[in-house]
Amino acid sequence: MALKNSKNQPSATSQGEGLVNETINAKTMRVISPDGEVLGVLAKKDALDRARDFGLDLVCVSPNTDPIVCKIMDFGKHLYKMKKKAKKAKQNQAVVEVKELKIRPNTDTHDLMTKIRHAKKFIEDGNKVKFTVFFRGREIMFAEKALENLNLIVAELGGEDAVNIELDSVVKNKRMTMMVSPKN
Numbered sequence: 092m093a094l095k096n097s098k099n100q101p102s103a104t105s106q107g108e109g110l111v112n113e114t115i116n117a118k119t120m121r122v123i124s125p126d127g128e129v130l131g132v133l134a135k136k137d138a139l140d141r142a143r144d145f146g147l148d149l150v151c152v153s154p155n156t157d158p159i160v161c162k163i164m165d166f167g168k169h170l171y172k173m174k175k176k177a178k179k180a181k182q183n184q185a186v187v188e189v190k191e192l193k194i195r196p197n198t199d200t201h202d203l204m205t206k207i208r209h210a211k212k213f214i215e216d217g218n219k220v221k222f223t224v225f226f227r228g229r230e231i232m233f234a235e236k237a238l239e240n241l242n243l244i245v246a247e248l249g250g251e252d253a254v255n256i257e258l259d260s261v262v263k264n265k266r267m268t269m270m271v272s273p274k275n
Contacts (some may be wrong), residue, residue, distance in 0.1 A: 098196060110151040111166050112139060115159070122149070123162040132158055189270070191221045196230050196237040203240060207247045214273045221258075224267040231265060241269050 110116070115135065122130040122138045125145055133141070142149040142163045150169060153160035190213045192206045210220045223246060230248040241260050248254050248271065258270035 110154065111148050112142070115149065115151050115161065117151075117159045120151075120159045120161045121156075123152075123160065125163050155258065185217075188218045188273075189221055190218050191223060193223050193225060194237075194240065196224055196226060196233040196240070198240060203243065204247070205242055210248060211273075214248065214271070217273055219257070219270060219272040221268060221270045226265040227266070234262065234267065237267050241267070244269075245271065 110229050114140050117135065119132055119134055120138055122133050122141060124130055124141075125147060131139065138149055138161060145163050147163050149161050150164050150166050151159055156175070157221040181218075190210075192210055194203065194206060198206075206222075222241060226234075226237070238260055245251070245254070245256065253274060254271040255274055256269065257272055258268060260267055260269045
C-alpha cells in the first residue's frame with residue numbers, strides 16, 4: 092500500500108519498495124529520464140524539478156551506489172508492476188510439504204500397510220514423508236525391529252528406484268526418523 096504525503100504525491104511504502112520524491116535523503120543523485128536517457132548527476136532540487144516537468148515521480152532505484160540512482164517514472168504504475176511480478180513468482184513457486192507418519196516399533200503389518208498407502212498418496216502428490224518411530228519405556232530394545240519396519244516401508248514404496256531417502260533412520264531422544272521424497 093502506497094502512502095501519500097501532504098502534497099498528494101506518492102511516498103515511500105511500508106514494504107520498502109523505494110524512496111520517492113521528498114523522502115530521498117541524498118543531496119546529489121544520478122537521474123534517468125522516463126525513456127531511459129541518463130540526465131547526469133543532479134542536485135535533489137533540480138532532479139525533483141525535472142520530475143515535475145515530466146509530471147511524474149522521482150524514484151530511487153539504486154540506493155546503495157554513490158551517488159544514488161533515481162529514475163523519473165510513475166510510482167503508482169511501478170508499484171503495480173512490482174506487485175504483479177511478486178504475485179506471478181509466488182504462483183510459479185512449488186510448495187513441498189513434509190507429511191509425518193508416526194509408528195511404533197511393534198506396529199502390526201496390516202497397520203504398517205495402511206501407513207504405506209497413505210505415504211504413497213503423499214509422495215504421488217509431490218510431498219515429502221517423514222516416518223517417526225516412537226520408543227516408550229524399554230521399547231528401545233526393539234530398535235532392530237523398528238529398522239526392519241522402516242526397510243519394509245522403503246521396499247513397499249518401490250525401493251530406492253522410486254523414492255529418495257533424504258534422512259536415513261536417525262535415532263535421537265527415543266525416536267527414530269527417516270525422510271523420503273519423490274524422485275523426479
